[in-house]
Amino acid sequence: MKIYTGDKVIVIKGKYKGEVSKVIKVFRKNNSVLLQGINIVKKHVKIPTLEDTPKKEPKIIKIEKPIDVSKVMLICPNCTKPTRVGFKLIQDQGKLKKIRICKKCNQEIKKQEK
């Protein structure tokens, strides 16, 4: 998986094509990502109400559903372009470390702080 939580991405396929969003959560098992404000579905929930409340209306809440990671492309924080991600091994304080590289500007794409 090349996408991490906190990454800025653009949707490249489907209903939300062209939308820019932020990754809220990554599901490695099924290769999907949860994006802020993307793929929102309405869900009816019944809120327990007090017995003497006259109306018992089901409440509609909106939740985001994960979309397949193949439908998004990472936006490089360095060159601000949608890009493919490569990996590179570097020496970091005597240890080998795998970093992500933007294929457009060849700079490291750092993991965003949550």
Ligand SMILES: [Zn+2]
């Ligand atoms: Zn770049």
